[in-house]
Amino acid sequence: MNTIRGERFIAAIAIVALAGLADCKSEASPPTPGTVTVSFHTPNTDDGAALFTVTGPGVRDAQSASSTYKVYWRVVSATEVRFLVVGNLTSGVVATVTIDDLAKVGEYAGSLLEVASRTDAVRSSVSGYSISISR
Secondary structure: HHHHHHHOOOOOOOOHHHHHHHHOOOOOOOOOOOOOOEEEOOOOOEEEEEEEEEOOOEEEEEEEEEOOOOOEEEEEEEEEEEEEEEEEEEOEEEEEEEOOOEEEHHEEEEEEEEEEEEEOOOOOOOOOOEEEEOO
C-alpha cells in the first residue's frame, strides 16, 4: 500500500506543478524596430570611396545619412547590407540602417572591404580603418 500512496503523492505534486506552469507568462518584451547609424573611421585625409558591409540579425533597409556623399547600398539578405560610399570622405556618420530590434544593436558589425583615394588609387591595406554601428 505504501507504493500506491507514494505514486499518488508524486502524481498529485506533478499535477500541481503543471497547473502552476500554466499561469506562467513569458516576460520577454517584443522587438523594437529602429534605426542605427553607420560611421566610417579613416586614418587618411584623401579618401574618395569606401566599400563595406554591415551584418547582423534583422536588416530591413538602409539610407544615406548625408548629402555630402553619394551612398549606394543593397540589402543582400536579412542579415547583410553592402555599401559603396563615394565623395570626399572623412570620419563620421555615412549611413543609417533600419533593423528589427534595437536591443540587438550589439550584434551588428561592419567590415571594410576596400578603400580608394580621391585620385582613384586603391589603398593597399584597410589597416587603421573601421566601421562602427551605434544607436
